[in-house]
Amino acid sequence: MGLEFYEELKALVGQEGSRLVAVDEVCKPMIRHWCEAMQDGNPLYTDEEYARKSKYGSIIAPPTMLLTWTMPPLWPPREQPPHPFEQFLEKLDKAGFYGILITNVAQKYHRPLFPGDHITFTYKVTDVSPEKKTSLGNGHFVTTTFIFTNQKGETVGTQSLTVLKYRIGP
Amino acid sequence: MAWKYLYWEDVEEGQELPTVTMNITCTTVIAGAIASRDFTPVHHDRDFVQKAGLKDILLNNATICGFVGKYLTDWTGPEGELKEISFRISTPCFPGDTMTKTGKVVKKYTGGDQHLVDVEYEFAVPQGRNCGGTGTIALPTRGH
Incomplete structure (x- = not known):
């Protein structure tokens, strides 16, 4: 994949989707x-x-539970407008980078979470690497950052997740 | 039950955290995935992962987060307050693995009115390092 493809990916960095609401309260x-x-x-x-x-x-709540509150329901599917992150993954899939693997996780805890708290969150792609050679195959590292907010509008924590989207096989 | 408390004054840079081992079973992997509401098939469906060329289902990232939190506050006691954690996942952890958790204190300092320590930790499985990273914890002081 050429430099042009990487430029297209970089153009999608920083685009924030709409705010999502956690299905369950803490x-x-x-x-x-x-x-x-x-x-x-x-x-x-x-x-x-x-x-x-x-x-x-x-x-x-255990602070490390942060992301759990915001996981999508298994059923019924959450109705939401398409998120820029999905476009990002789709673009990589179409270019042959089907494999996906989480490589890095970072969480920061700003405030404790109490039973009854209701979390909303936004997330966006904050970084993408140029194509790199890895032991699994060539791929791009994509970092997504989540910001979690409670019902008072206070930031309770953040999380960043880096995934490797890689080309399976030679 | 009496809980132990680790005070900031009693921690030294370079100090090692206790080595803790844990046996990982299918139940550990699946209970962690479901408790963190992660229904991705690689964390519960052995047929699915074997078709995809993996040996077995693997521990999900949220369970590793949970194990990091447990490892750190089991060491400090309940008054240790996690401020942040960050780690890299290097090799998967599968059912049947014994996970060996080690760590050490790399920095002791104050920030604002908080008494903090930075730690490094590594969770090893037979095939290599499952994860390794850092964490920051605020500790109580003897004066308070």
Whole structure:
């Protein structure tokens, strides 16, 4: 793929889609299910009495759960206008970069999340690399950044995810 | 239950975090995927991944995030406050793997009114490094 293709990709960087609303509000059952799966016994997440006496005054969600609140429902499909990120992936698929693999994850936590909080979020592609040779095949690294906001309009955290979109096979 | 608390004063740069091992099973992988609402077939459908040329289903990125959080606050106790984490995934973690978690303190400092430490960690599986990265945690102080 030539320089022209990379320029086309770069033109899509920074385009933000519409704000999306989390399907579920932050809630104790989903927190407890997470703690079961992660084998995390932190009492701030599941011990009512401990959490009430803590500086938070209440149960909080594990901060690493950030992205979980915003995952799309399995059914029915979320009705939303197409996001620029999807165009990005489509463009790479059409050019033969079908493979996808998450390579980097970064989360920043600005505020604790409490049961009852309702998250909205936006995301956009913030970086794309030129075509690079990797052990899986040639590909582009694409970084997407999410900003999560609570019902008061406060930023609760951010996450960036880098995926490698690569050409499978020789 | 009595909880342990790690105070900022008691941490030194270069100090190692405890080595912790964990056995990863199909149930670990699938429970993590579903608890993080990640229904991508590579995290629960063995037929699907084997057709795609992978050995088995693999741990998803949200579960690695959850394990990083657990590893760090199991070390600090519940008053350790995660500020940020960042890691690179190098090789997949499959059912049957033993995951070995190691880490060390790389920086101890104050920022505003917070008492912070930066740590590095690595989660290894038999085929190599599953993930490695950094984290920043605010710790309580003995005076408070």
